[in-house]
Amino acid sequence: MSRIAIELPTLQNWSCHNCGGCCKQHAIFITDEERERIDSQGWDSSQLGTSEKDLVLEERSLTGKRTLRLAQEADGSCVFLDEKGLCRIHGKFGEAAKPLACRIYPYAFHPKGDEVAVSLRFSCPSVTENLGTPVRKQKREIREIAELVVPNKAAKFPAPAVNKRTKLQWNETLSIVNAIDQTLAAEEANIGVKLLRALSWLELIGQTNFEKIRGERVDELLEILTTAIEEELQELPQLEAPSSLAMKQFRLLAGQYARKDTYASADRSFKGRWKQLQAAFRLTSGSGLTPAFGNGLGHVPFAALEKSFGLLPEESEELLTRYFRVKVQGLHFCGRAFYNMSVVEGFQSLAVVLPSTLWIARWRAATSGRNKITHEDVREALQIVDHQHGYSEALGTWGARKRVSTLAQMGQISKLIVWVLK
Ligand code: SF4
Numbered sequence: 009m010s011r012i013a014i015e016l017p018t019l020q021n022w023s024c025h026n027c028g029g030c031c032k033q034h035a036i037f038i039t040d041e042e043r044e045r046i047d048s049q050g051w052d053s054s055q056l057g058t059s060e061k062d063l064v065l066e067e068r069s070l071t072g073k074r075t076l077r078l079a080q081e082a083d084g085s086c087v088f089l090d091e092k093g094l095c096r097i098h099g100k101f102g103e104a105a106k107p108l109a110c111r112i113y114p115y116a117f118h119p120k121g122d123e124v125a126v127s128l129r130f131s132c133p134s135v136t137e138n139l140g141t142p143v144r145k146q147k148r149e150i151r152e153i154a155e156l157v158v159p160n161k162a163a164k165f166p167a168p169a170v171n172k173r174t175k176l177q178w179n180e181t182l183s184i185v186n187a188i189d190q191t192l193a194a195e196e197a198n199i200g201v202k203l204l205r206a207l208s209w210l211e212l213i214g215q216t217n218f219e220k221i222r223g224e225r226v227d228e229l230l231e232i233l234t235t236a237i238e239e240e241l242q243e244l245p246q247l248e249a250p251s252s253l254a255m256k257q258f259r260l261l262a263g264q265y266a267r268k269d270t271y272a273s274a275d276r277s278f279k280g281r282w283k284q285l286q287a288a289f290r291l292t293s294g295s296g297l298t299p300a301f302g303n304g305l306g307h308v309p310f311a312a313l314e315k316s317f318g319l320l321p322e323e324s325e326e327l328l329t330r331y332f333r334v335k336v337q338g339l340h341f342c343g344r345a346f347y348n349m350s351v352v353e354g355f356q357s358l359a360v361v362l363p364s365t366l367w368i369a370r371w372r373a374a375t376s377g378r379n380k381i382t383h384e385d386v387r388e389a390l391q392i393v394d395h396q397h398g399y400s401e402a403l404g405t406w407g408a409r410k411r412v413s414t415l416a417q418m419g420q421i422s423k424l425i426v427w428v429l430k
Contacts, residue, residue, distance in 0.1 A: 012158055013123040014151050016144045017334045020128055022114065023140025027133055028093030030113050031086045033395060036078040038064065038107045043076050049101060051088075056096065058087045078107070108156060117154050118338060118345040119165040121178035124158050126150060127338020127345070130331055130394035136387050138330065168343025169350040171214045180226045184213060184351055187230045189336045191238075192329060199320070199328045200244050200429040203359050204422050208241065209233040211416075214352040245422075247430045254420035256292055257411040259310075262364040263291040264402050265393045266301050266371070298371060303392055305368065306375040317370045320429060321383040328362065331390060340398060347404035356416045357409075359425065361397060365389045366428035 038046070043064050051063055060079040067075050079087045088096045097106050104111075114132040118125045126143070128135045143150070167181035176184075191206045212233055221229055250258065267287075287299035290310075297307040320328075335341050335358055342354030349357065369385035396403060415421050 012151065012154055012162075014117075014147065014154050015120060015123045015125045015337070016147060016150065017126060017128065017337050018144065019330050020135070020143045020334050021138045021140045022128060022132075022135055022143055022146075025134045025139060026093060028085075028089055029133055030110075030131070031089045031093075031095065032084045033131065034109075034113070035080065036086060036107055036109050038076050038078060038109070040076065042107045045105065046097070046107075049097065049105070051096075053087070056087055060087050063087050112153055112157055115150060115153060116338065116340055116345065117158050118340065118343070119158075119162040120339050121167070121182060122163045124154055124162060125338045125340075126154070127334055127340035130334075131391050133387075133391060136327060136331075136391055138327075165344065168339075168348070168354070170218070171216070171350050171352045174216075174218045176218060176222070176226070180218075180222065181351065183226050183230060185336060185339065187234055188351075188355060189333055191234060192333050192336060194238070197242075198244070198429075199325055199332070199362065200425050201241060202329070203332070203362060203425055204244070205234075205237045205241050206355065207359055207416075207422055209237045210352050210355055244426050244429060247426055248423055250420050250423040250427055251418070254415055254418060254424065255294060257415055258360075258363065258367075258420075258424055259291040259294055260288065261360060261403075261408065261411050262367050263287065263299075264400060264408065265361075265364045265396050266303075266305055266368050267396070304372045304375055304388065308371060308374040312374045313367060313370045315379070316430060317366075317373055318380040320366070321381065321386065323383040324386040327383075327387060327390065328365075331361075331394070332358065346398050347409070349409070353409070353413065353416075356421060357403075357412045358397075359421050360412055360415070361390075361393055363421075363424040363428045365393045368392055370428075 046064060053060060053063055056063070058079070058081065060081070063079050065077050065079050067077060069075050081087065086095075090096050090099070095106060095110065114129040114135050116127045116129060118127065128143070130136050134140055167176060167178045169175045170181060170184060188206050188210070191209070192202050194202055194205075197205070209230075216229070218226070287301075290296065290299050294310045296310065298305070298310055298313070300306045336355075339345055341358040342349050342351045346354045346357070365386065366381070366389070368389035369381045372385045372389060373379070373381045402408060412421075415424070
């Protein structure tokens with residue numbers, strides 16, 4: 009395979025700090041070849057101190073596809089995780105002996121024209137806290153992983169659609185993506201204003217007929233739109249409460265983000281499904297107490313989450329701007345990386361991450377009896393949300409997509425953003 013060109017995020021640092029978090033919250037699906045390798049390593053479940061008899065489970069997915077998965081303890085921990093929080097396979101046989109899924113995390117690779125864009129998952133605490141070596145200085149190691157995972161034909165994949173009707177060439181699509189990144193990079197504006205600006209001009213992109221606007225004319229259009237909106241929108245507009253219909257749709261989406269289920273902890277029994285249904289009823293009604301989802305999210309009155317929890321902590325501005333820019337630069341919000349959504353639809357879904365994160369941060373604070381959110385609340389909430397964003401089957405369903413598009417058509421995503429920031 010010829011060396012692939014990778015594009016790295018400009019703002020992010022990362023090194024693994026061995027917290028073991030990813031080994032507790034993700035199901036690791038493996039290939040037949042990886043199963044054979046693990047079998048040949050001679051592991052014995054009694055030595056590992058696990059109650060699981062089989063270390064690799066052969067299952068059927070909902071669609072009937074055969075899958076192989078590393079067994080997990082009841083709390084979601086991988087059976088190969090040791091008491092110090094380290095991987096036994098890595099410890100005994102080295103990094104390259106681990107399943108590919110473990111080696112890739114927290115990176116995510118997406119075709120970007122003739123390059124591959126690299127994004128990161130903010131479910132990893134070292135990513136949210138920006139700890140370690142700048143990612144742009146780890147090009148050689150990251151490219152080695154990318155070469156294991158990116159298919160040869162990736163450079164031939166077409167660009168994601170721009171809106172419901174339009175597919176453009178890669179260079180034209182990337183002009184739009186770069187313009188979103190530039191909007192988010194504005195230093196003088198807070199994260200709410202930056203998202204509102206991007207949503208406003210992308211709404212116009214969503215309505216544009218590109219038949220006669222191609223090539224350089226796409227750049228001209230972007231220049232006109234982004235400049236006009238930047239001048240018009242200098243600060244957050246007056247608070248106008250989201251409608252009750254919008255709040256209902258929003259609670260269902262944010263509730264989906266709040267469930268940090270691990271594959272092992274997800275209860276697929278009738279009782280478990282009944283509990284899920286009850287939680288959905290509560291989120292729809294928005295009255296009485298919230299469901300309890302663990303991860304610091306207990307039963308609190310819904311009404312308590314509707315009040316202001318103070319201004320966004322200063323450090324959270326940097327975290328949220330970095331989050332959105334890493335996702336946009338890494339194309340981690342549209343196309344193959346994100347339920348095959350268009351750039352416009354995918355960005356609307358990405359923008360809902362802000363109100364979802366801050367609502368969950370409020371929920372976390374209220375569960376601990378506080379009426380102000382801290383940076384830690386925001387950081388933890390973002391880890392919970394990004395665990396699901398782009399990876400939860402439920403968020404890619406027709407119902408969830410319809411919820412986001414309804415909120416966007418009613419102009420309610422912007423209202424939700426203002427509401428959680430005031
Ligand atoms: S969650 Fe992140 S820091 Fe923790 S072990 Fe996994 S990769 Fe390392």
